[in-house]
Amino acid sequence: MMGTRHPAAAREGKVDRNEKKRLRERIGERLDVSGARLTDDEAVFLSDFIDEYDEKHRGRTETRTSSHPGWSSDGKYVRTDKFTDTFTDEVGIRTDHEYWDDDGQSGQSTHDIKDARGILNWFKERG
Incomplete structure (x- = not known):
């Protein structure tokens, strides 16, 4: 690392x-x-x-997509997650997370990493 x-x-x-x-x-x-x-x-x-x-x-973007099964009160579903990491103009990383389930549920969130420990953890998680 x-x-x-x-x-x-x-x-x-x-x-x-x-x-x-x-x-x-x-x-x-x-x-x-x-x-x-x-x-x-x-x-x-x-x-x-x-x-x-x-x-x-700066400006580099990485996208990862994965799918996995889950369970809810309505039964089994498959969730697809899409993570997009972008190195921002200022030193930092913006992580965008989108998900959608085959039963119609979906959502999204954004997180900015601008702290030393967060940057170190981001690199550590990616090997």
């Missing part, structure tokens, strides 16, 4: 306290870091993610 290590991390095997504080401050300029405890690797990953955001991520 974690990208290449920051030069200070590669040199010493980990990020020293001052470097980590500097990384956290840089990350905090673009993402919400309040309440987030970051390991050295996570701080370096987020710093790299922000540095490479315009080039590698």
